[in-house]
Amino acid sequence: MKLQFLASLFLFFLALVFLLTRRHTKKAPPASSSTTTPKSYPLIGSVFSIAANRHRRVQWISDVLRNSPSATFTLRRAFGSRQVFTANPAVVQHILKTHFHNYHKGFYLHRALGDFLGNGIFNADGDTWKFQRQVSSHEFNTRSLRKFVETVVDTELSRRLAPILSSAVGSESTVLDFQDLLQRFAFDNICRIAFGYDPEYLLPSLPKTSFAIAFDDGTRISSERFNAAIPLFWKIKKLLNIGSEKRLRIAIKEVRDLATKITREKKQELQQKASLDLADLLSRFLSSGHSDEDFVVDIVLSFILAGRDTTSAALTWFFWLLSKHPHVENEILNEIKEKSEAPDYDELKDMVYTHAALCESMRLYPPVPVDTKEAVADDVLPDGTFVKKGTRVAYHIYAMGRSEKLWGPDWAEFRPERWLKRVNAADNEAGKWRFVGMDSFTFTAFQAGPRICLGREMAFLQMKKIVAGVLRRFRVVPAVGKGVEPVYIAHLTSLMQGGFPVRIESRCGD
Numbered sequence: 001m002k003l004q005f006l007a008s009l010f011l012f013f014l015a016l017v018f019l020l021t022r023r024h025t026k027k028a029p030p031a032s033s034s035t036t037t038p039k040s041y042p043l044i045g046s047v048f049s050i051a052a053n054r055h056r057r058v059q060w061i062s063d064v065l066r067n068s069p070s071a072t073f074t075l076r077r078a079f080g081s082r083q084v085f086t087a088n089p090a091v092v093q094h095i096l097k098t099h100f101h102n103y104h105k106g107f108y109l110h111r112a113l114g115d116f117l118g119n120g121i122f123n124a125d126g127d128t129w130k131f132q133r134q135v136s137s138h139e140f141n142t143r144s145l146r147k148f149v150e151t152v153v154d155t156e157l158s159r160r161l162a163p164i165l166s167s168a169v170g171s172e173s174t175v176l177d178f179q180d181l182l183q184r185f186a187f188d189n190i191c192r193i194a195f196g197y198d199p200e201y202l203l204p205s206l207p208k209t210s211f212a213i214a215f216d217d218g219t220r221i222s223s224e225r226f227n228a229a230i231p232l233f234w235k236i237k238k239l240l241n242i243g244s245e246k247r248l249r250i251a252i253k254e255v256r257d258l259a260t261k262i263t264r265e266k267k268q269e270l271q272q273k274a275s276l277d278l279a280d281l282l283s284r285f286l287s288s289g290h291s292d293e294d295f296v297v298d299i300v301l302s303f304i305l306a307g308r309d310t311t312s313a314a315l316t317w318f319f320w321l322l323s324k325h326p327h328v329e330n331e332i333l334n335e336i337k338e339k340s341e342a343p344d345y346d347e348l349k350d351m352v353y354t355h356a357a358l359c360e361s362m363r364l365y366p367p368v369p370v371d372t373k374e375a376v377a378d379d380v381l382p383d384g385t386f387v388k389k390g391t392r393v394a395y396h397i398y399a400m401g402r403s404e405k406l407w408g409p410d411w412a413e414f415r416p417e418r419w420l421k422r423v424n425a426a427d428n429e430a431g432k433w434r435f436v437g438m439d440s441f442t443f444t445a446f447q448a449g450p451r452i453c454l455g456r457e458m459a460f461l462q463m464k465k466i467v468a469g470v471l472r473r474f475r476v477v478p479a480v481g482k483g484v485e486p487v488y489i490a491h492l493t494s495l496m497q498g499g500f501p502v503r504i505e506s507r508c509g510d
Helices: 002-026 047-052 054-066 089-098 106-117 126-140 142-168 178-195 210-226 232-240 243-272 281-286 293-324 326-337 345-349 352-364 456-473
Strands: 072-076 082-086 370-375 392-396 420-422 433-435 474-478 488-490 494-496 501-506
Touching (some): 047 054, 054 082, 054 488, 089 392, 106 293, 106 370, 142 178, 142 345, 142 456, 178 293, 178 456, 210 243, 210 293, 232 243, 243 281, 281 293, 293 352, 293 456, 293 474, 293 494, 352 420, 352 433, 352 456, 456 474
Antiparallel strands (some): 072 082, 370 392, 420 433
8 A cells, every 4th residue: 555655656756846847838938038057956856947948959058058167067867867968079088088988878878778779880889889889880991981982872863853853943933952862862871882782762752661750750769768857757658658759769670671571682692692792881890790680780771860951951951051152152063063974083172161061051051950878887077076986978060060169150141261271372372272170079960989980981071072963953952041051959869850942943054
């Protein structure tokens, strides 16, 4: 009887917190809400502030960090759980490099994302992570990158994306969702280069695929799990198989079914070959001695997430920023016109101004807004913050890109020149731009330290190829009302809320 009473009391308490949270959320102030450290209460922590800002979580935490003297603060969650957020490069270097051994992906992340991503590289630690990284690294050598640019990306651009854009030219009534097109482009690309499989997602008919819908559901709901004010709610829904957890279970089955199909077809293909030609990432994993199909499926899903969602997110915001800054677009056009009609690997590497513009876009609108680690043991951060074992520590990529301390008083301006210097007058190429990169603990769009993104160069090559191919022939014009600003939202990766509606104009005659 006593146990039943305690259980009933606990459920009553949860229901009360839930109702108060919803009530508090309805009264939530707009984006100009207080940016001081959120108020914390006994037992429930800052659950009211978390709930009130759940629709603008990234912007809210960014505002708090901007007003923190150390650019670090501790968010108190329900039942004594804490999460440290930072936009301090010294702290980022501490957790990603100096004390890398003490900061793993950890229990919280695996609990929230494990059903969807399993033990794939972005959700793994220790030997499992090392093995995947070692095998994956072969995919990013110069030979593979040349092949990627000059075959996979080039054909996807010339035979699929360009014809779709051409068909929309001159029609005021034709509005395309450019975000969707870029996601389709990136999905086809990653599947072809990493798995030797062409999903034909970017066809003129723009086929609706249940996989893409399910994948989006999987990333969104998994992200909501990880950021939940009270995780017990989603755990109960999972136990009862209701609501978002029921949708997640259906989505997981959908995406894993396709990943399993790709894996089995590749296995069969390798068994039928007289000699092994490990031309893609999946072939390498299947030939590495790992026969666990579920593990290989985890790897497939992780690479789809990385290849589909990050580059498409970066390019969506890039093209929107270009539409607002015609002088930047003109500079990029001048650079493009110096190259061949279909720029090869070496020409793309030489597109310095475009590279700077892409970095500047990702500074303001990073494809991954926040990344989180978990402390294996007690630690003290360089700014003096104590971190208890099991505490989540998140470096806030979005906040770092908008920090006046790091980027100066003009941080809000889209200015590619901040990444560039003119070549010295004594040089043979005087007057040309030279790229000056920021260290990876300040510009953290590609992580840093031992886990720095393996696909960084591949991503830049793909993005430059798309930019050159599209801008040489077309203008991408946002089809929104004057003064309408798109909304940046974040799940595991970022998105433009509601898509990016555009009209396409021909650039012939420019």
